[in-house]
Amino acid sequence: MNAVEIEEAVSALAEKPFDRAEFAYAFLEAFGNKETTLKRLRSGASNKSDLGGVLQTNNIHIATCDPGQVMATLQALRASPATARGKAKFILSTDGNSFEAEDLASGETVACTYREFPDHFGFFLPLAGITTVKQIRESSFDIKATGRLNRLYVQLLKENPEWGTAARRLDMNHFMARLIFCFFAEDTDIFSRPKLFASTVQTMSASDSSNTHQVISTIFRAMNVKIADRAAAGIPRWADLFPYVNGGLFSGSPEVPRFSRIARSYLLHIGSLDWRKINPDIFGSMIQAVAEDEERGALGMHYTSVPNILKVLNPLFLDDLREKLTEAGDNPRKLLNLRNRMARIRVFDPACGSGNFLVIAYKEIRAIEAEINRRRGEADRRTEIPVTNFRGIEIRDFAAEIARLALIIAEYQCDVLYRGQKEALQAFLPLRAENWITCGNALRLDWLSVCPPAGAGTKLQSDDLFPPSLNEAHIDFENEGGETYVCGNPPYLGTKKQNKEQKADLERLFGDRIAGWKSLDYVAGWFIKSADYGEHTNSISALVTTNSICQGVMVSILWPVILGSGNEIAFARTSFKWNNLASRNAGVTVAIVGICKAGRRKLKTIFTESDGITTASIAANINPYLVAGENIFVSPRSSQISGMPEMLSGDKMTDGGNLVLSFREREDLLHSYPETSEFVGRLVGGQELIKGILRYALVIPDAKLREACNVPPIQRRLDAVAAMRSASPKLTTQQLAAKPHQFDESRFEKVRKIIIAQLSSENREYYPCDLVPDIDVAMAPSLVIYQSDAWLISILASKMHAAWISAVCGKFETRYRYSSILGWNTFPLPTLTEKNIADLARCGEDILLARQAHFPATIADLYDPDEMPADLRAAHERNDEVLERIYIGRRFRNDTERLEKLFELYTKMTGGQSAPKKRKANA
Incomplete structure (x- = not known):
């Protein structure tokens, strides 16, 4: 269940008569517990x-009680030994009239009437596995309103199916935007009476709803005509x-x-909410989900936290404004200059969605302006x-309309906060036209037309296939001069998830500029557009991105073009989780990268997060791997740069499964033919290495083939391999049929060897590898x-190696993906003395011994970041x-320090110096 569904279930529970015996189970059911659990x-x-x-256990302790005993019962729950033994996170007590609860970890409490407890449902979201930030727990209204709007939207489409067609979708979305404005206006004194819209609909429309649409249409028509x-x-x-009202919101068809x-009934229930509580920075993205078919099932998952948005906006320009405010002190002239500067600042989000970044930017700038005005009297x-x-660009029409509405609401709320209700009302209506x-499509539109560098407005230019569609024939309300800050969270979409239109977008941008553009993530389009935009404007851009464009092969494809066009990285925030409201969603791992013209910012800042603490380090230059140092592009190598041994790909089977044995099949073979033990070795792929899965393979050297074929089960398996390969349409596979006992492209050597997984969870501190027997x-x-x-x-x-792989190899989904030619062959290692090698060998042996001490625990068990045994962790630390x-x-x-050193060493080793000779194996 997501947050909206939980709110609806909790609200339904509160509306029912209180059943003391059933309350606890109904409460848990509302938070997603299944019938089997209950x-x-x-x-x-x-x-x-x-x-x-x-x-x-590990969740909540609930007790109902007699009237008037709620506080005493909560105290008993707090003191209960069972509460401690069961590791309860929450305690809750109610008598059907009063309701009290406590978060035992934080000490936060809830105390309200029973009917009001749904207003605090965000307090309990961790019960559903939803880790929330403070803003969400305090904004239950936004989720509640979104749920009500969603029910109305679905019901109207059910009753008016033609409004759900592509031809009418824009009309339906525009209708919903009008409703949202009316609900907000009637609770914030914009309308002449409280609840004017809802009460008028209730009074003027028949109870059988036969003329409800006519009443609402008349109201909409009225607000488009002067009295x-x-x-x-x-x-x-x-x-x-x-x-x-005007402003285009009520123009066009009033249908x-x-x-x-x-x-x-749904409409009137929505009107009964207190719309003064609306948070436009949160509410917009939730309302967006109402209108998106593919997203409505995930309603409530679209919240972008304000702290995350500020991770973009603060280093982009807000920190500088606050610093200048501090420097100005109470100096009237300096304060005036700062205010004049802010009036010319433009914030441009070319993937604005429902306007979250723009709304937060506007509110933060207004807060600084208000402080300036206070100091100036x-x-x-x-x-x-x-x-x-x-300014913003958004490809979905409803989201674009909601973004504009969210900014209008934010402006009004700021006016109320900083100037008062009366002054705010005088300035609010009629809305701007x-x-x-x-x-439109941001990768097709000309950004200079949407947000020109200065001066006169211009017509929008776009690709004919993707024309703009929202009344933007001219933008002629420019502020002369000033700064422009580009920000946002564009769509990521790896190459396999891009549709034909998205691939065409990238081809149009990169086809003539980058040979390997087909390997790029979709977000790369926004970075190249930002770089191009910066060539013609006084702008700095900061975008949220998956780590993909700062790792692996994408670095050498994309960044030479960006940096080669006169841009540089102004600041960066390395990997962190961009969470949302999805149940049990850990969030996608992202980075933030700011780019600007070279020389625009002399000192660059790298922000890193660890255990919830952010540190900032200053650098003269930030390279595309988001590390302080020279701009460098790690390219695949055919040999190991530090002279270490060669790393090869494992063997391919191409055997139809006939050379592979399960644990039971191996046991049966060895029981009947004990002499075959020399022909059976463990088959080790990534899952077998990490999870300890037992699978085996026939390993038959040429010299032993006749002996192996004397064993009937082995001969049958080899015959099946030969038949499978002979039937293959591939010539190379057919040729292998003559040697059915050999692997495809076999590199097998019967020596003790080190096996490395190709994929590993990003949560592991160390990359999975192991030393295995020769067979x-x-x-x-x-x-x-x-x-x-x-x-x-x-x-x-080592952590050194894990850091390097994380930076240069890229990822598959969110997991680390190892590449021998890009990760191992490029790994820079100082020249080792014999003592160094001996010391490292002892450390490697200690790690293996610590693992063996916990047999049969697997690598997955041992390297769980929360469960790693103390002796194994100590061995790794040494x-x-x-x-x-x-x-x-x-x-x-x-x-960050590790990578700075590794890139420094890599630069030296690839700067014309001869590669070290390969080290010989120790005897």
Whole structure:
């Protein structure tokens, strides 16, 4: 369940008569617990309560009570030994009249009437596995309103199916935007009376809903006509209570879908909410989901947290404005200069969605302006920050319309906050007719037309296949001069997830400029457009991106073009989780990259997060891997740069499964033919290495083939391999039929070897590798080094190596993806002395011994970041200490330092110096 669904379920529970015996189970069901879970609690099988209530282990302890005993019961729950034993996160007590709860970790509490507890549902979202930020827990209204709007939207489409067609979708979305404005306006004194819209619909429309659509249509028509002209337009006098709004919101067709009794009831319930609580920065993205078929099932997952948005906006320009405010102090002239500067700042989001970034930027700038006005003794001064300076491009029409509406609401709320209700109302209506949010394809539109560098407005230019569609024929309300800041969170979409139109977008941008553009993530289009835009404007851009464009082969494809066009990285925030409201969603791993013209910012800043703490480091230059240092592009190599042993791909089978044995098949073979043990080795791919899965393969050297064929089960398997290969349409596979005992492209050597997984979870601190017996087979796409030197384990299982792989190899989905030619062959290692090698070998052996001490625990078990055994962690710490001292004489403080040193060494080693000779294996 997502947050909206939970809110609806909790609200439904509160509306029912209180059932003391059933409340706890109904409450847990509202937060997504399945019937089987509730059944176990009811039977007592999993209910650990010692107070006659319901205790769900690791979750919550609930107890109902007699009237007036809520506080005492909550105290009893807090003191209960069962609460501690069951590791309950929450305690909850209610008598059907009062309701109290406590978060035992934070100490936060809820105390309200029983009917009001749904207003606090965000407090309990962790019960559903939803990790929330503070803003969400305090904005239950936005989620509640979104859920109500969604029910109305779905019901209207059910009753008016033609409004759900492509031809009418724009009309339906425009209708919903009008409703949102009316609900907000009637609760914030924009309309002449509280609840004017809802009460008028209730009074003027029949209870059977037969004319509800006509009443709403009349209201919409009225707000598009000045009051003096309404009689001539045939608008009834009762509609004169509604103000003239204009601004394009109520222009065009006033047609409204027909309402059933149910839809009318939904509308009136929405009107009963208190719309003064709306947060436009949160609300917009949730409303967007109402209109998107593919997203409505994920309603409530679209929230972008304000702290995450500020990670973009603060270093982009807000930190500088606040610094200048501090420097100005109470100096009237400096304060005036800063205010004048801010009036000319434009914020441009070319993938604006429902306007989250623009709304937050506007509110933050207004807060700084308000402080300037306070210090200058002009607290009631009208704002000089035009909302039209906050530009956006959005491909979906409804999202674009909601973005504009969200900015209008944000402007009004700021006016109320900083100037007062009366002054805000005087400035609010009629709405502006300008449109500063453009609906269109940002990768096809000319950004200079949407947000020109200065001066006169221009017509929008776009590709004919993707014309703009939202009344933006001219943008002629420019501020002369000033700064432009480009920001946003564009769509990521790896190459395999791009549709034909998206691939065409990238081809249009990169086809003549970058040979390998087909390997680029879709977000790369926004970076190249930002770089091009920066060549003609006084702008800095900062975009949220998946790590993909700063890792692996994409770096050498994209960044030479961006940096070669006179741009540089101004600041960056390295990998962090961009969370949303999806249940149990860990969030996608992203980075933030700011680019500008070279020389625009002398000092660059790299922000890193670790354990919730952000550190900032200053650099003279940030390279495309988001590391301080020279611009460098790590390219695949055919040999190991530091002279270490060759790493090869594992063996391909191409055997139809006939050379592979399960654990049971191996046992049966060895039981009947014990002498075949020399022909059976463990088959080790990534899953087998990490999860300890047992699979085996026939390993038959040419010299032993006749002996092996004397065993009937082996002969049958080889015959099946030959038949499978002979039937293949591939000539190379047919040729292998003559040697059915051999693997395809076999590299197998019967020596002890080190096997490395190709894929690994990004949550592991160390990359998975292991030393295996000589009979074991490395199966592609896992990788193998045909040597058994323990010092190689020390290198492969180090934080230095993990940091390098993370930076240069790229990822598959969110997992690390190892590449021998890009990760291993490029890994820079200082020249090692014999003592260095001996020390590292001892560390590698200690790691292997620590693993063996926990047999049969697998690598997946041992390297769980929360469950790693203390002795294994200590062995790794000693290993990192020894290796890192070889690099710089001490431990590195973090991965940023590690990568800075590795890139420095890589640069030296590829700068014309001869490659070190390969080291020989230790005897």
